[in-house]
Amino acid sequence: MKHKSLAIPYVGWMALFVVAPLILVVVYAFTTREGGFTLDNFSNMVQYAGVFGRSFLLAFLATLVCILLGYPLALLLAREQSRLRGMAMLLIMLPMWMNFLLRTYSWVFLLERNGFFNTLLETVGLPKLDIIGTPAAVVLGMVYNFLPFMVLPIFSVIEKIDPRVIEAAQDLGANSAQVFRRVIFPLSLPGVLSGVTMVFIPSVSTFVISRLLGGGMNLLLGDLIEMQFLGSAYNPHLGSAISLVMMVIVLVSMGLMNRFGEGEGEAVLL
Template sequence: MKSNSRLLSAPYTVWMTVFIVVPMLLVGYFAFTDKAGSFTLENILSVGQYSNVFLRSIWLGAVATVISLGLGYPFALIIARMNAKRQNVMVMLVMLPMWMNFLLRTYAWMTLLEDNGLINSALAAVGLPRVHMINTAGAVVLGMVYNYIPYMILPLYSVLTKMDQSVIEAAQDLGANDRQVFLKVVVPLSMPGVISGVTMVFVPAVSTFIISKMLGGGGNLLIGDLIDMQFLGSAYNPNLGSAVSLVLMVIILICMGIMNQFDDGEANEKGGMLL
């Protein structure tokens, strides 16, 4: 039995080794070596000069995550309370934008947010002043929310739709009003979905680069843009790029560790059953 399990897991082990372990080892190698291949800490120490980029990335990623949670939670709750047929339709609508190319979706937002785009043209048509939206931090956050909010809605929906309704009915029978039921029953039981959604939105948001480049312009440089410049830009410095990538991985691991502190063992057990 064990030999069969090992045989079945072999393709995944090979895949994980080739596409996860080896790239991470290469990143670590380049981060701690110079162009001649000699060991150095200069690359890691040089990352400090980009602290403002890291802070901006974490801030915008956190804002996008909070907005996604604020919009995604009630939407997931509404879907979970629909009948099965309507749930399937709504889930498909949530996933529909994900079927389109990521770059194409971002280009569409450029068309909407430009100074002469559709939104400003509509404002001018009704006599309202134009609003500068493109190449701003707000446009970057908007792009993050639009592209990543499905990753918030789907885990929340998965938990909420499988929630034991008898627990909610019991709370109501004991005299709890709707607000108390939501805060003391629904929210605690949905925490595994909240934690999964927050993680799945924050991690790609904090490391994105194409959204900030297209919607934020040159004034909203994020970590992903910095790494892209080191590997593909004119500044070509894979050693510094690897050091920035390594620091970013550490920051993400720390953030994930902090998020896991909000989920105790009992919640993990319930979350596993709900999911």
């Protein structure tokens, strides 16, 4: 604690880039274009319940798919001692070296009606896949973009499990299913919780994925907010109010989940 002064740049940074914008959002949310106080921005929000519902549903589905795909993968990699691990890690990280927008845009070309997949399916004689512009394409885009954020925390938690704990369970007569259910899985929960946070939050607030893969038809909260600031319906006050409500909902649901995680939430990155 001797070097408190070292924290000054960090505190300054937070104040400038986290606290100040948050204050601006709060101020905007409670004011009108003329600058007077109002609650209309919030009371009018009921009409966007559908957008809220769709955002949380799609983000939930994407998170679920990420767990179902990511957990076995992380488990496999953490238990694998060979060269395969390095290779697999590289493959997981590789797409992240490329810009997010480009990665998502390339999916547009893959999924288009006459895109790569459909041309391939057609040559083989299979029916075409018509998912561009649907919620399914949006979920696919979320899973593709955010899967590494699920795999990596789970992997690092499982990898750090003391092998002696597992050996002890085996010595006490547990079979491999019991070892997984009673030892590995509970110990890996903090990793799952961080993974869920890191997938769910960007998914619920994304606007690029839904704009590109959802064809502008599957409006999510991120799109709704973006529209109010940069898009075709200019109203930063409404945009701020929606952002604020979204933040509160996300914080509350994250809080509930951490409670659910029974104090193992220290690993959760918020």
